[in-house]
Amino acid sequence: MIIKNLIKKSDIKIRESKADVPKGLYVKCKSCKSPVLADDVKRNSYVCPKCGGYFRLNARNRLKIIADKKSFEEWFCNSDFVNPLKDAAYMKKWTDTREKTKTDEAVITGKISVKGSPAAIAIMDGRFMMASMGSIVGEKITKTIEKAQRENLPLIIVACSGGARMQEGIVSLMQMAKTSAALKKYRNSGNLYISLLTDPTTGGVTASFAMLGDIILAEPNALIGFAGQRVIEQTIGQKLPKGFQSSEFLLEHGFIDAIVERDKLKNTLSYIIKMHYESDKNANYVSQTKTDNVVRDKLTPWERVVKARDKMRPTGLDYINGLIDDFMEFHGDRYFGDDRAIVGGIGYFHGKPVTVIANTKGHNTKDSLKHNFGMANPEGYRKSIRLMKQAEKFKRPIICFVDTAGAFCGVEAEMRGQGEAIANNLFEMSDLKVPVLSIVIGEGGSGGALALAVADEVWMLKNSVYSILSPEGYASILFRGTKKPEEVAGLMKLTSFDLLQLNIIEKIIDEPEHYSVENMEETIKNIDEEIQGFFSRYESLNALELVEKRYDRFRRM
Secondary structure, three states: OHHHHHOOHHHOOEEEOOOOOOOOOEEEOOOOOOEEEHHHHHHOOOEOOOOOOEOOOOHHHHHHHHOOOOOOEEEOOOOOOOOOOOOHHHHHHHHHHHHHHOOOOOEEEEEEEEOOEEEEEEEEOOOOHHHOEOHHHHHHHHHHHHHHHHOOOOEEEEEEEOOEOHHHHHHHHHHHHHHHHHHHHHHHOOOOEEEEEEEEEEHHHHOOHHHOOOEEEEOOOOEEEOOOHHHHHHHHOOOOOOOOOEHHHHHHOOOOOEEOOHHHHHHHHHHHHHHHHOOOOOOOOOOOOOOOOOOOOOOOHHHHHHHHOOOOOOOHHHHHHHHOEEEEEEOOOOOOOOOOOEEEEEEEEOOEEEEEEEEOOOOOHHHHHHOHHHOOOHHHHHHHHHHHHHHHHOOOOEEEEEEEOOOOOOHHHHHOOHHHHHHHHHHHHOOOOOOEEEEEEEEEEHHHHHOOOOOOEEEEEOOOEEEOOOHHHHHHHHHOOOOOHHHHOOOOOOEHHHHHHOOOOOEEEOOOOOOOHHHOHHHHHHHHHHHHHHHHHHOOOOHHHHHHHHHHHHHOO
């Protein structure tokens, strides 16, 4: 109303935004329904300056946002028409769409640089028959994957699609298998595939290459799903919940690593590519050690249990913030959900790329509830092993911070396979072909802690504890409540000093008497130096030596 009062109606040219920002003075935002200046939208990375709503982009405009200027080298253009069903109407529609959009097909492919880092790229274009995947699209993407493998390039695929192309029938369906098979070969070559999901990503594209990234990113509020919402509602006869099949919904349910805002996308892609293809350039380790002679004070085992459980004690996130530079958190187990009891991702330790996995409890009630008091569900352990296997592929060492009373015990956890998830962690960690270090920073409770501690070395903070179960559970099971937890804690041999003597752990890290985030600086410094020493010792070992040494460690127990 204000705009209409200020400007004559004849001067205003407002158009709906469907596949891109059209030409004209004003464009209507589909999110807030307001008319906004087209030039302002373009300057703002095609994001509404009023409400932050995202406009859909054609492939060329998206290329401008991602790629360095004048870096695009196009591959596999001028494709010949494919019409397996001999459909005359399809041929006319395909020809008309090609002329109207001035594009070769529903995807452009080629090579770019992202802040100086080279990469292969495929970007789908929603203007071309809803970016449906037909033979040409499948072939161009497959050829791009194959060329990226030959040239050892990271691969970025920007998905945007209505699914398989109906006009090509079963031949279109086969493109799902073809692109997936090409990605399997590419993955086995050790190269990096980043999948970016945009609005909309649906159908056969979702059920093939879009969800197969080593790292899967998505734009905010993007529609992502397999079956269309109308189809689902008609099939099950129910109204779908708000936010269903959004990128936020997928993040919560464990299927994508992160949601990245458009203006941060180029920096994020550059960071990920550099970490995987420009490793170890600045790694610089010191060799001194300060923690081999930690003094044992007069605290009782139970008093150490109390200290290990103290809410003021630093959490896994505090250690990540203190030790790791440029940490980027990844989410989800790719099966069910994102368990916040375990936080994991990538970052730099003294210039070296590392994968970090950490239990985190939270310091207050709100945070503790968010992180389920550090007690992981099956999806937490499945997320952790997913990230560890990713680290193995890209030859990144792994650092785990353990702090949990135990795996979460509940009906739903059992239904989703808590025991299987923990067992699989033990199984897969046993022969990871990269160095693995686990540090017990608070409680190390039972199998829930061991699931992050099948490592080359296990260290403990002085007042942390590590045991078969809690003292309360031990007293209840073995003594039927006739002994108190305070009494049985000593019998359990759960302190760092006990476990060092039993050769269960390799090192004790000192800590202040009243330990909290406020006074953790010296402890962080000690841990930092010890980790440098760990890397110096283990990175000279080849994969076979690492695995055998880790096996021997547990075989001796």
